[in-house]
Amino acid sequence: MSGALATPLPPNSTIGILGGGQLGRMSALAAAELGYRCHVYAPDADSPGMQVAAARTVADYEDPEALAAFAAAVDVVTFEFENVPARTLEILAPRVPCRPGRKALAVCQDRLQEKAFLERAGVPVAPWRAVHDLAGLEAAMAEIGLPAVLKTTRLGYDGRGQAVLRRPEEAAEAFARLEPRPLILEAFVPFTQEISAVAARGLDGSVAVYDAVENRHSHHILDLSFAPARVPEAVAGQARRHVAEVAAALELVGVLAVEFFLLPDGRLLGNEIAPRPHNSGHWTMDACQAGQFHQHIRAVAGMPLGSAERHSDAVMRNLIGPEGMARLPALLPQPDVSVHLYGKQAARAGRKMGHANCLLPRGSLSAQDEGKLLARL
Ligand SMILES: Nc1ncnc2c1ncn2[C@@H]1O[C@H](COP(=O)(O)OP(=O)(O)O)[C@@H](O)[C@H]1O
Ligand SMILES: [Mg+2]
Known part of the structure; x- marks a missing residue:
């Protein structure tokens, strides 16, 4: 516990939610129960979050005019996903409080930063190496050993953007298939x-x-x-x-x-x-x-x-x-x-x-x- 409690947003204030999926929808429903309105910003008009929003913006995540209007219409912005483009935050952050802020989003949208951050925060992680090219992948496999898991550092979810490498011959195909680069090679963890x-x-x-x-x-x-x-x-x-x-x-x-x-x-x-x-x-x-x-x-x-x-x-x-x-x-x-x-x-x-x-x-x-x-x- 630390710091003085800020004054909460008054009832009927508007919380902007970037993203229209189920996490935004359930956040908006909770906000309604707590007396707030939600303004959902997403590219798809019929998304789960849009259906329960008090206000909506249907626009691309990097549309500068739509983002400026959104920032002016809400009291605070939150995000239902971490892959918020840097450009989006550049437009929103100077205009309206963004929670979570840039630091949390930047760390969590890049597996390399995330792993390094976890280690600094005292959380042990499996051995890992950044992989920029095929020679780098071969060197990383030699150091970490097989099996190992090759992953994209960005935009992966639900197991997409990764490959388990069990034999050295599988490296070239997996490297060619996975993008965007750089990639990360992690030791395969024999978890229980x-x-x-x-x-x-x-x-x-x-x-x-x-x-x-x-x-x-x-x-x-x-x-x-x-x-x-x-x-x-x-x-x-x-x-x-x-x-x-x-x-x-x-x-x-x-x-x-x-x-x-x-x-x-x-x-x-x-x-x-x-x-x-x-x-x-x-x-x-x-x-x-x-x-x-x-x-x-x-x-x-x-x-x-x-x-x-x-x-x-x-x-x-x-x-x-x-x-x-x-x-x-x-x-x-x-x-x-x-x-x-x-x-x-x-x-x-x-x-x-x-x-x-x-x-x-x-x-x-x-x-x-x-x-x-x-x-x-
Ligand atoms: N290094 C690893 N060793 C063993 N299994 C892994 C490893 N990394 C991922 N997995 C398996 O793949 C799943 C998805 O990987 P994860 O890194 O959580 O990516 P995402 O959830 O973004 O798709 C994990 O929940 C786990 O079951
Ligand atoms: Mg996961």
């Missing part, structure tokens, strides 16, 4: 579990950290989060401390998530930082006093943070593509399940259409028969 934790940091520097969760992916897309993570308390506590330290070091105002790999010996390695509400934090909407979207809006609006206390255990299931939507008839009648849908038209394969949170009495998740639980989600 993937866990993550979400924290909010307020304008006054106070931090609220949610319990760490255990994540399971399917086809590189998050499928399930178990809250709390079924790991030793020392591991969960370490994850929470790391996330709080990263939030402070980034001078973040808003919500952030850090993804970790858990090694067989109990050590955690940091993987990625997302300077925004995160899919692995969706369980907080129903299982905590203040969910991650409320915390994000509280932080951005200069309100005191709410409590991140978990009143229930939870399992979050993402509803992905047609198979995800096919689960709806079975999910909707269940009394302990809350369904959240994002208003997307076509349920294309791999598209996140919504999620379901199943609540359990606090402290009971670890004793559950997982097979039985997942069979109804």
Whole structure:
């Protein structure tokens, strides 16, 4: 805790949200509950965020006139994605408070900066090297060893923009295919579990950290989060401390998530930082006093943070593509399940259409028969 609390934005102020996806939509819904209007700026008129906005700008992210008008129409700007072009921030930042600010966005949109930043913040990471050309890739493979993971440093998500290298002969094809460059080569981590934790940091520097969760992916897309993570308390506590330290070091105002790999010996390695509400934090909407979207809006609006206390255990299931939507008839009648849908038209394969949170009495998740639980989600 530090610093004096700023005066919160008065009720009915307007929060600008750059980006029209489901994270912007759920942020706008939370803002409405807290008495604010949202002005959503995105290139696509029928995006999930636009559907619930009080005001809309449909324009390219680098359109200088539209951005200037947007800045003049809102009291503060936040972002639902970290890949905000530098040009966009150059136009917005001098005109209106941007939360999170340039530093957090710059670090988190570049895997090289992100890895170096995690190390400086005291979070161990897997060995990594920057890769600018094929000779550099061969040198990096010699140093790090195989298997290794070659990734784009920018614009990757849901496992896109990466390749696992198991044999030296695979290097040339993967290097030719992945762009934009430079790339990063990371040692392949033989993790036993993937866990993550979400924290909010307020304008006054106070931090609220949610319990760490255990994540399971399917086809590189998050499928399930178990809250709390079924790991030793020392591991969960370490994850929470790391996330709080990263939030402070980034001078973040808003919500952030850090993804970790858990090694067989109990050590955690940091993987990625997302300077925004995160899919692995969706369980907080129903299982905590203040969910991650409320915390994000509280932080951005200069309100005191709410409590991140978990009143229930939870399992979050993402509803992905047609198979995800096919689960709806079975999910909707269940009394302990809350369904959240994002208003997307076509349920294309791999598209996140919504999620379901199943609540359990606090402290009971670890004793559950997982097979039985997942069979109804
Ligand atoms: N170095 C690594 N070792 C082992 N698995 C990895 C490694 N990097 C990524 N993965 C796997 O790929 C997934 C996606 O990678 P990540 O770096 O989180 O990118 P993104 O989520 O942006 O697609 C991870 O959640 C993990 O399952
Ligand atoms: Mg990731």
